[in-house]
Amino acid sequence: MRGRRASPTADLVDEGGAPDQKAVVGVMAREFDLVIRGGTVVDGTGAEQVDADVAVLGDRIVEVGTVTGGGREEIDAAGAIVTPGFVDVHTHYDGQVTWENRLSPSSNHGVTTVVMGNCGVGFAPARAAERPMMISLMEGVEDIPEVVMAEGLPWNWESFPDYLEALAAREADIDFAAQLPHSPLRVYVMGKRGAELEPPTTGDLAEMRRLTAQAIRAGAVGVSTSRTYAHRFTDGRPAPSIHTEDEEVLALADGLRDAGAGVFQMVPNTRLPVAEQYALLHAIARRSGRPVSFTFMQHEEQPGGWREMLGHLDQARAEGLAIRGQVLPRPTGALLGLELSLHPFALNPSYAPLAGLPLAEKVAALREPQTRRRLLAETPAHPHAFFTHIVSDLERMFVLGDPPNYNPAASDSIAARARAAGRSPAEEIYEALLARDGHEILYRPLGNLVGARFEGSGRDLLGHDLTVLALGDGGAHYSTICDAAYPTYLLTYWMRDATDGRGVTLAHAVRLLTFEPARAMGFADRGRIAAGMRADLNVLDLERLHLHAPRAVYDLRAGGRRLVQRADGYVATVKSGAVTYREGVHTGALPGRLLRGAQSAPA
Incomplete structure (x- = not known):
């Protein structure tokens, strides 16, 4: 697993390509905050792995190569691989982040950045009278116990910008970004009419558009909606977003266009023909001028529909539209x-x-x-x-x-x-x-099954460059799903233990977990190991990497229950230069913060 050793001066060259000697001397004499020494670096870009040290100063990587300076803290990575921190763009920590500092189970599996507010559900915007409805909706859609939310949510917000301000005061073990969810927005604008699925007026549509743009300008990374019949209140009523007309969804797309930023995330109505599902995705992309992503899997109702959708995605790319499917590397269930x-x-x-x-x-x-x-x-x-x-x-x-x-x-x-x-x-x-x-x-x-097996559709969905690995659903489905462990699953089942040609290479697996999801959200400051990038890192012992079975624990507010899934082989996880986990045990460090909008690449 060893490769060539990277040059210690690879990132320190003048315009003519020669090393900048003053810069080299400055780095050699520097004391670093952290040095990860002697590991095999898989940088996230898909490039060949190299043997190298990684030096960190503050929250940034400053050197990759042979690091001669010492670190105030050092990690011996001999025999291990060093990767960027993983990024999951589909989670539901909207509530958990307001009452807990650890965004587990995602952070237990090498994830250092999450995006929440998916599927059109969340807790903002919401007036006081609408709060019970938002709790009921999250209980029905995301399997979060009502008592946990009632006791845990501080409700120190009303508008979505208020919610972001509340989040900005929070500390966590990983970074988190928020999207504006359609269902709360609809009810906030339309009141009881929105909850009862009445059609919006022209004024309602204009207000949803305005508030979408406002949320993006305040720091939301996107807007989300859902059309799936599965998303319902506990009493069976459909979520407010499900039966809305296309023009309402496109009003949200207009809000993205007005703000000139953000992504649009959607859960399609998979009971419609694939061509109809794609038509709305296409209209959103054209109307917004922004990237679109959607929950993408092979469904029981249309077992071959995923192939047809991949064809549509290729067509969209040819038109210059950015539409990508969010996929899970194992069967959904x-x-x-x-x-x-x-x-x-x-x-x-x-x-x-x-x-x-x-x-x-x-x-x-x-x-x-x-x-x-x-x-x-x-x-x-x-x-x-x-x-x-x-x-x-x-x-x-x-x-x-x-x-x-x-x-x-x-x-x-x-x-x-x-x-x-x-x-x-x-x-x-x-x-x-x-x-x-x-x-x-x-x-x-x-x-995601062919017959009773995953490999047929799964291999093609994972391998397509218009899909992005996601759907961990951390912070939700506390007692029905534990998919946030998918990074460990990918690195064992699909990479390390691959047989019969079904596997992916280590470099490709790491790219799927890091660079690709970061790029999909406009997080250009993370997802790869290079000087200037944010110091989000994992040190992994692949030989020891093991995914345990999920089990129920009762550690939520009010004694609420959730599934957890341990993993062995995570030697260390680093977030913004701070070691947050060693051998799966939290160090107490809480460097994670709210991300507002896209993140610029380092100079």
Whole structure:
């Protein structure tokens, strides 16, 4: 894994290409704040790896090569790789960042910058009377317990610029940037009419456009919306943005054009033909003149639609439009279990009296023969159609296992196992949920599959230059999804453990995690290792890199539950020059701050 050693004066040349001797002498004599010594640098650009030291002064990288000066702190990276900090452009830390200083689980997996406010949901703008509605929407869409938000959110804002000011006062273990979400904006402008899905007036559209431009000028990095039927309040009502007319969405695009900055993020209505989904993305890109990104995966309803969409994206590029799909490097899916929000019997009528019991009591009740008979005889009943969809398909449920298997074969399903044993899938799933005293986690894949496998669509989606790795969803889906661990997954399943030609190279994997998502958001000061860039870095022992199975913990406000997923092999993570994690343990450093808008490249 070793390459050529970079020249210690590679970035210190005069206009004619000769080393600037005064600059060299100045650097050689300098004491650095941090030196990462003896590692293999994978710089994020996709270039060949090199053996080099990395020196940091303040929050910037100042030298890459043979560093002769000492550092006040040094990390021995011999045998390890050194990468830029990872960037996840699709998270939901909008609430968590206001009550916690650690943006985990993302920060546990080498991520040093996140973008939140995706999917058109969030907490600003919001007047006092609208706050309960925003909490209810986030509970239904993003699986954040209502009590956690009610206790944790300080609500020291109303407008979106107010919200950014509140965020600017926060400290965290990683940097965070915010987008303006469509649903709160609609309700803020239209009041009850917006929540009840009434069409906007001309004045409403003009105000949404004005407030979008205002938010971008105040430091929002973009605006987001959602059209997916899955995004609903807990009582089944659709999110305010879902059924809006295209002209309303385009009013937000106009706001980006007025501000001359920002990106547009969207979750499309995947029940529409692909051509119709693309038509709106195309209109947004043309109207705004700004980059557009969207949640992109292979869906159950249109298993071959992803190929058609890739063709449209190529066409958009030929027209000079910037439209990229956000992709996850593994199948999308839900995690189910007795400790979690959902499982195949959670929505059955007879389960309601058991739902709030401590786990041990719940398991004891479920082992009673009469309870078992009742639950097996019932079917799910809930106003949230997407929830019932997740738990009803008994053919595609798997025991996740430890280490977790996100790419099981169809023959590994619980239903297949049941038929082999002469039992019904429901009976086998019932017993599986009781395994490990009720701690067992089941896996229900939802997309990015060919048959029951990921590799067909996944390899092509990962390899296409008009996609961007994202969708960690950190800060949301606390008890149904734990996808924020995808950087570790990419570096193990797709890179280190790749077989049968399915893998990606180390240089390409690091580029997907760093340079590409940073570029997609206009963060030109990070995502690669070079002099002048922000000192966001990871030191990784690839041989020890290991992803553990997710598990439930109860460490949110009011004893709220969330899934966490540990990883081994992260020797150190550095954010803005400060070591934030050593061997996965937080050092206490909180150098992360709010990013306002695009970040300029270093001079």
